[in-house]
Amino acid sequence: MSRRMSWSAPLLVGATFGALSTLATVGDSDLYWHLAQGRQTLAEGLARLDRFSWTVNGAPVLTDQWLGQVAWYGAYAAWGWHGIVLLRAVLVMAIVALVVAAALSVHARPFVAVLAALPAIALTRFSWTERPELMGLACFAALLLIVRLAEERPRVLLGAPFLLLLWANLHGSFALGLVVVAIVCGELALRRGDARALALGVVFASVVATLVTPSGPAIWTSAGGHFLAPPRVIQEEGVPDVTEPYGLVFAFVIAAVLVTSLLSRPAPLREAALLIPLFFVSLTAARHTPFFAVASAPYLAAHAPDAIAAIARRLRVPLPSLGLPTAVPGMRIDLATGILGIVAVIAAAALARAEPDLRSYPVAALESLPKGTGLLNEYDWGGFLIWYAPATPVFVDGRLFPYLPGVLDDYRAIVGLRPEWQSVIARRDVRALLLRPAAPVAVRARELGWRVVSSSTGYVLLARP
Amino acid sequence: MAPASRALTAALATNAYPLAIASAVFILAVGLPSTDSDTYWHLATGRWMLEHRELLRQDIFSSTVAGTHFGIGEWLGQLAFAAAFATGGWAGIAILRASLIAVGSFFLARLARRGGTPWWISLPMIAAALLVSKITWTDRPHLFTLAFLPLLLDLLLPLPPGPSRRLLALPPLFLLWANLHGGYLLGLAVLAAFAAHALIADGRRGLPLAVAAAAAVALTFLNPAPVELAGAAREDVLHPPRFLTEFLPPDVLTPAGALFAAFVLAVVGSALLRGGTLLEAMLLTPLLYLALTAQRHMIFFCFAAAAFLGPRLLSLVPAPARVAELPARLRVPTALALLIAAVLSAAGAPAVPDERAYPKGALAALRGGSGVLLNEYDWGGFLIFGLPERPVFIDGRYVPYLAGVLDDYRSLVGLRPGWRDLLERYKVAEILLAPQRPLVVALREDGWRVGAQDAAGKWIVLRRP
Numbered sequence: 001m002s003r004r005m006s007w008s009a010p011l012l013v014g015a016t017f018g019a020l021s022t023l024a025t026v027g028d029s030d031l032y033w034h035l036a037q038g039r040q041t042l043a044e045g046l047a048r049l050d051r052f053s054w055t056v057n058g059a060p061v062l063t064d065q066w067l068g069q070v071a072w073y074g075a076y077a078a079w080g081w082h083g084i085v086l087l088r089a090v091l092v093m094a095i096v097a098l099v100v101a102a103a104l105s106v107h108a109r110p111f112v113a114v115l116a117a118l119p120a121i122a123l124t125r126f127s128w129t130e131r132p133e134l135m136g137l138a139c140f141a142a143l144l145l146i147v148r149l150a151e152e153r154p155r156v157l158l159g160a161p162f163l164l165l166l167w168a169n170l171h172g173s174f175a176l177g178l179v180v181v182a183i184v185c186g187e188l189a190l191r192r193g194d195a196r197a198l199a200l201g202v203v204f205a206s207v208v209a210t211l212v213t214p215s216g217p218a219i220w221t222s223a224g225g226h227f228l229a230p231p232r233v234i235q236e237e238g239v240p241d242v243t244e245p246y247g248l249v250f251a252f253v254i255a256a257v258l259v260t261s262l263l264s265r266p267a268p269l270r271e272a273a274l275l276i277p278l279f280f281v282s283l284t285a286a287r288h289t290p291f292f293a294v295a296s297a298p299y300l301a302a303h304a305p306d307a308i309a310a311i312a313r314r315l316r317v318p319l320p321s322l323g324l325p326t327a328v329p330g331m332r333i334d335l336a337t338g339i340l341g342i343v344a345v346i347a348a349a350a351l352a353r354a355e356p357d358l359r360s361y362p363v364a365a366l367e368s369l370p371k372g373t374g375l376l377n378e379y380d381w382g383g384f385l386i387w388y389a390p391a392t393p394v395f396v397d398g399r400l401f402p403y404l405p406g407v408l409d410d411y412r413a414i415v416g417l418r419p420e421w422q423s424v425i426a427r428r429d430v431r432a433l434l435l436r437p438a439a440p441v442a443v444r445a446r447e448l449g450w451r452v453v454s455s456s457t458g459y460v461l462l463a464r465p
Numbered sequence: 466m467a468p469a470s471r472a473l474t475a476a477l478a479t480n481a482y483p484l485a486i487a488s489a490v491f492i493l494a495v496g497l498p499s500t501d502s503d504t505y506w507h508l509a510t511g512r513w514m515l516e517h518r519e520l521l522r523q524d525i526f527s528s529t530v531a532g533t534h535f536g537i538g539e540w541l542g543q544l545a546f547a548a549a550f551a552t553g554g555w556a557g558i559a560i561l562r563a564s565l566i567a568v569g570s571f572f573l574a575r576l577a578r579r580g581g582t583p584w585w586i587s588l589p590m591i592a593a594a595l596l597v598s599k600i601t602w603t604d605r606p607h608l609f610t611l612a613f614l615p616l617l618l619d620l621l622l623p624l625p626p627g628p629s630r631r632l633l634a635l636p637p638l639f640l641l642w643a644n645l646h647g648g649y650l651l652g653l654a655v656l657a658a659f660a661a662h663a664l665i666a667d668g669r670r671g672l673p674l675a676v677a678a679a680a681a682v683a684l685t686f687l688n689p690a691p692v693e694l695a696g697a698a699r700e701d702v703l704h705p706p707r708f709l710t711e712f713l714p715p716d717v718l719t720p721a722g723a724l725f726a727a728f729v730l731a732v733v734g735s736a737l738l739r740g741g742t743l744l745e746a747m748l749l750t751p752l753l754y755l756a757l758t759a760q761r762h763m764i765f766f767c768f769a770a771a772a773f774l775g776p777r778l779l780s781l782v783p784a785p786a787r788v789a790e791l792p793a794r795l796r797v798p799t800a801l802a803l804l805i806a807a808v809l810s811a812a813g814a815p816a817v818p819d820e821r822a823y824p825k826g827a828l829a830a831l832r833g834g835s836g837v838l839l840n841e842y843d844w845g846g847f848l849i850f851g852l853p854e855r856p857v858f859i860d861g862r863y864v865p866y867l868a869g870v871l872d873d874y875r876s877l878v879g880l881r882p883g884w885r886d887l888l889e890r891y892k893v894a895e896i897l898l899a900p901q902r903p904l905v906v907a908l909r910e911d912g913w914r915v916g917a918q919d920a921a922g923k924w925i926v927l928r929r930p
Contacts, residue, residue, distance in 0.1 A: 242757040262741030272737040417903035440880040440903035
């Protein structure tokens with residue numbers, strides 16, 4: 001990399017946020033089935049068939065996140081819950097450092113780059129979960145840095161296929177990465193005739209790289225499904241809501257880009273070609289909102305100072321001049337910063353309260369759970385049960401796709417007390433319910449004499465009479 | 466030719482295109498039957514005020530909040546709809562609706578033609594904006610805002626710095642608007658943006674607009690409940706009632722949402738490549754935030770964006786080699802022909818509403834019943850209008866029910882814990898609900914008698930045993 005840019009500031013900011021992320025408790029509901037699947041993969045080879053439920057037992061399951069699951073389980077196996085906290089912190093550090101570095105690559109003043117990256121960092125905070133998705137976000141941030149660096153040196157794009165090879169085995173969001181590569185290479189081929197072969201080669205190699213997964217071409221079905229038809233029943237797949245905290249940050253990013261684009265100098269076509277599709281993707285679902293924020297950080301770093309200056313001129317407010325820094329720290333300082341940053345993150349992970357936060361799960365019910373088939377569980381608790389009660393297979397869990405459409409429809413019919421609920425219970429031979437007390441079927445089943453095996457304010461375990 | 470006649474001819478020549486658009490839109494809109502559930506309670510309220518020659522300040526339609534204070538912020542709009550109904554029945558409603566949409570379309574077309582935007586850019590833009598607005602073509606006072614906002618923009622955008630006779634139109638416009646619909650607050654926000662911009666850009670020459678804006682603000686207080694209406698509008702923006710479809714955030718994977726996204730992406734994309742103005746930034750940024758809060762607000766951004774997009778798109782898109790333009794001598798006759806067709810089309814306005822979504826068949830059975838009726842939320846307005854002798858449990862006015870009735874309604878129909886106590890507390894004797902509601906399922910199992918039910922399974926009437 002050119003010494004016009006130092007990694008010290010990105011690493012310093014990344015380490016800061018990585019260390020801060022250790023303050024967040026472990027508790028994502030999907031973590032547990034990812035861990036279970038990673039454990040199964042390490043012990044018995046790739047988990048291609050369901051082993052955790054009694055409703056789709058033996059049916060094919062997605063393997064698109066196998067490497068991510070193995071990594072999470074590896075971290076757990078190595079250092080328990082502290083390992084999970086550490087891996088999450090390292091990924092957060094990487095994401096933040098990459099976002100700041102991308103911003104720094106277009107504006108050499110670290111202060112401006114960090115300011116421009118802050119909204120994106122704030123928005124990624126809502127994705128700091130213990131799931132392969134976080135690895136996907138790190139890969140996306142890495143690709144964006146490659147794209148920015150390739151503006152001056154197109155050969156940097158040769159790194160994209162390797163990144164996509166890794167990404168496609170970590171998480172389904174690789175599909176977005178391939179779209180970004182195609183857009184950037186397309187624009188490059190149009191702009192520079194001498195780089196057409198390179199651009200075509202990178203796209204071809206990237207497509208091939210995404211097929212080098214255990215799923216082969218089938219991996220495209222799950223990835224495409226998430227982006228084109230997000231399952232709205234899941235909260236994070238819902239439409240972005242700007243009245244929620246994350247939505248406010250997203251709205252701020254949109255407003256910042258809009259105002260900057262209106263008031264600063266025009267940007268090149270490649271900027272619009274990159275930002276506009278990612279903006280649309282971000283509007284499709286809440287979990288996609290960080291993509292636009294991450295992609296727009298370099299644009300804001302390069303152009304927002306112009307926009308601010310234009311506003312200041314109109315308001316006749318004097319602004320200090322933003323000159324370039326006189327000296328860029330050397331590689332040794334970067335290396336030292338990186339080592340110190342990693343050490344700080346490891347230390348923070350070691351000191352963190354790593355035990356998962358299980359307050360929203362039916363922990364007290366574990367002892368009373370019936371063994372074998374027949375339990376209908378709350379959707380959000382499926383992963384928890386897979387991990388903590390392996391002898392009781394689940395009715396449904398956060399993997400979602402294996403349960404579509406039949407099992408999920410039946411789950412809704414029973415839990416929502418639809419007119420056919422009794423017949424579905426009989427057909428499925430549901431013999432116990434583990435649900436939130438306010439679920440309509442939980443209320444009704446109690447009235448109809450189902451036995452309360454165990455209960456609290458957060459759950460009720462009922463057995464059929 | 467007399468001066469007045471010459472002025473009319475000139476105005477016609479200038480506005481032939483908007484007039485043709487407005488006439489065509491009128492023809493389309495007047496043929497649509499009324500469908501919205503809120504239309505009914507607006508009509509019932511307006512009818513009561515016409516009959517009693519006074520404002521309706523307390524609830525008279527429900528059994529749950531009878532006698533409590535009731536918002537009167539849209540009194541003039543409700544009177545207008547009731548008068549249209551009294552004059553022409555449901556056809557009168559359709560004509561009023563089509564007229565208001567046509568007024569909005571007229572000014573939208575003028576906005577989209579700004580800067581000499583050719584028809585092949587402005588027409589798709591107008592069509593897209595109108596398609597986005599289609600979800601709000603419901604027979605309610607908010608149609609006045611749909612008409613007035615583009616009018617306001619058309620009034621303000623060509624304003625020269627300094628005094629102008631156009632400014633005199635602002636206070637009476639807002640006096641009227643404030644009594645018709647709460648959307649006048651949006652108008653005030655737009656006016657404030659223009660006034661602030663005028664002061665920033667033009668200094669003292671911006672004062673006349675600022676003074677006119679202040680007068681407009683002052684006059685909006687001349688309505689029966691200024692603070693109440695402002696409070697309700699503020700709540701709609703800050704805490705939109707998400708249980709109502711129109712208040713859900715925009716979903717860009719739906720047709721209307723995709724068109725809205727196209728506007729947003731076109732604005733940001735073209736601004737990235739060509740830049741824009743401070744006025745645009747001050748106007749579009751808050752309108753975009755508002756649009757992202759709820760899909761019913763998308764249209765306001767689209768209307769405003771249409772005023773700026775045309776010239777920028779023109780600079781980006783290469784003009785087709787040959788684009789047929791209607792010869793100048795044919796434009797006015799074509800517009801007049803469409804205007805005449807629009808007037809004639811009013812005769813074909815539907816004389817009955819589309820009530821397929823309502824339990825029309827249940828009215829006879831309910832008429833013979835007595836006691837408290839628990840009804841589906843969406844059918845409350847229909848019952849208020851069609852079955853005034855049976856007070857509703859809840860209806861689309863929703864605000865009076867926020868103090869507890871709405872929660873109780875949800876607990877009842879969703880069979881939450883304590884539902885039986887609520888059933889007794891409200892002394893519910895009859896229910897009219899969708900058959901798949903958990904409450905219906907439970908009550909049928911408990912032996913409540915089926916009073917009537919729809920063969921298609923849309924509604925059911927149950928009575929206490």
